[in-house]
Amino acid sequence: MAGIAIREVTKRFGAVTALRSVSLSVEPGEFVALVGPSGCGKTTLMRIVAGIERPDGGSIAIAGRDVTGLRPAERDVAMVFQSYALYPHLTVAQNIAVPLVMRRLSALQRLPLVGRWLPGSRAARRSIREDAAKAAESLGLGGLLERRPAQLSGGQRQRVALARAIVRSPKAFLMDEPLSNLDAALRVQTRREIVEIHRRAGAATLYVTHDQAEALTMADRVAVMLAGEILQVDSPGRIYADPQDLRVATFIGSPRINTLPVEVRGDGALLLAGAALGLGTPARGSLTLCLRPEDLRPDPAGPVEALAEHVEFLGDSVLVHGRLAGTAAPLTLRLPPSVAVPQGRFRLRFAAERALLFDGEGRRVPLRLAAHADV
Numbered sequence: 001m002a003g004i005a006i007r008e009v010t011k012r013f014g015a016v017t018a019l020r021s022v023s024l025s026v027e028p029g030e031f032v033a034l035v036g037p038s039g040c041g042k043t044t045l046m047r048i049v050a051g052i053e054r055p056d057g058g059s060i061a062i063a064g065r066d067v068t069g070l071r072p073a074e075r076d077v078a079m080v081f082q083s084y085a086l087y088p089h090l091t092v093a094q095n096i097a098v099p100l101v102m103r104r105l106s107a108l109q110r111l112p113l114v115g116r117w118l119p120g121s122r123a124a125r126r127s128i129r130e131d132a133a134k135a136a137e138s139l140g141l142g143g144l145l146e147r148r149p150a151q152l153s154g155g156q157r158q159r160v161a162l163a164r165a166i167v168r169s170p171k172a173f174l175m176d177e178p179l180s181n182l183d184a185a186l187r188v189q190t191r192r193e194i195v196e197i198h199r200r201a202g203a204a205t206l207y208v209t210h211d212q213a214e215a216l217t218m219a220d221r222v223a224v225m226l227a228g229e230i231l232q233v234d235s236p237g238r239i240y241a242d243p244q245d246l247r248v249a250t251f252i253g254s255p256r257i258n259t260l261p262v263e264v265r266g267d268g269a270l271l272l273a274g275a276a277l278g279l280g281t282p283a284r285g286s287l288t289l290c291l292r293p294e295d296l297r298p299d300p301a302g303p304v305e306a307l308a309e310h311v312e313f314l315g316d317s318v319l320v321h322g323r324l325a326g327t328a329a330p331l332t333l334r335l336p337p338s339v340a341v342p343q344g345r346f347r348l349r350f351a352a353e354r355a356l357l358f359d360g361e362g363r364r365v366p367l368r369l370a371a372h373a374d375v
């Protein structure tokens with residue numbers, strides 16, 4: 001029974017199809033990152049799971065219960081969005097307690113002054129205070145309980161929003177770009193905290209980001225979304241090394257993967273800029289060979305000639321930008337600092353076992369090493 005089960009969800013806004021039959025499940029205890037460029041439909045999908053938006057078709061189940069027709073409050077999900085949405089007039093402790101107040105106190109018990117004297121109110125309020133303090137403590141907010149949001153830093157505000165999300169132990173967490181308002185250092189630190197919170201809570205977490213580094217470092221599985229469709233859902237390692245679609249290969253990885261047009265000889269051997277690569281395929285037509293920048297090395301005996309045009313020193317590595325000799329195809333190599341940086345024309349080899357091949361429709365096709373391959 002999945003924590004979150006999204007089945008064939010479709011959504012249109014007038015002429016725009018924001019989601020095309022999207023299916024995705026997140027198991028209890030699993031952290032799934034939904035990653036894709038701006039406008040691909042991530043937020044729309046989250047809003048549908050949360051119940052803020054209605055799908056045109058398809059269904060949503062949380063912990064095995066179909067919630068498609070239910071209001072947000074009736075779904076057992078907690079949301080953390082980019083804007084912290086804290087109540088400015090409430091203290092940190094009161095902000096964190098809001099979901100508990102709504103659940104554990106009746107409308108009468110919530111009344112100011114009178115509500116306190118109703119039966120059961122004092123005990124319920126005490127348990128709420130204790131649980132809110134515990135959630136605050138677990139996020140390092142213990143000393144800030146009496147402050148108001150305006151007296152907190154951006155990072156602290158986001159932690160209050162996270163504490164408010166975990167305080168009532170929901171079945172599912174939805175997080176939409178929760179780190180995008182934080183500076184780079186704080187973002188990296190808060191990444192770890194969110195994963196830690198997720199582990200402790202054991203709920204199903206669906207986390208939206210346009211930042212692939214965030215998706216790859218935090219998630220158990222990554223779902224890559226483009227133009228309203230989920231193209232692949234896989235472990236971070238497989239999304240990077242084993243993409244099944246050319247669009248996934250080019251979206252994931254920085255610098256971008258090299259995409260080189262190759263020809264197929266009658267016997268299936270691949271030719272790159274006229275040179276035989278020692279690689280073969282049963283596929284036909286116009287094919288694209290993809291090679292990660294870190295899988296290329298200068299080598300005087302290599303099968304391919306390239307032209308170095310521009311070098312970037314990154315400290316832990318060097319990027320060499322150029323093109324394949326005699327073509328317009330751009331090429332990037334990422335070299336460890338120990339490798340001599342090539343200049344002008346140079347020959348190169350690549351890690352053939354990590355090369356990827358795609359057909360004219362962008363689908364992955366088989367690639368085999370020819371006997372005595374020299375690549």
Ligand code: ATP
Pocket residue numbers: 013014016017018036037038039040041042043044045210
């Ligand atoms: P971003 O990362 O920029 O937030 P996103 O991947 O979350 O983008 P969505 O906000 O889900 O993308 O939008 C998906 C598509 O649906 C976009 O083309 C957007 O313009 C369109 N869209 C979203 N909400 C509405 C709306 N209320 N009315 C009309 N079009 C909308």
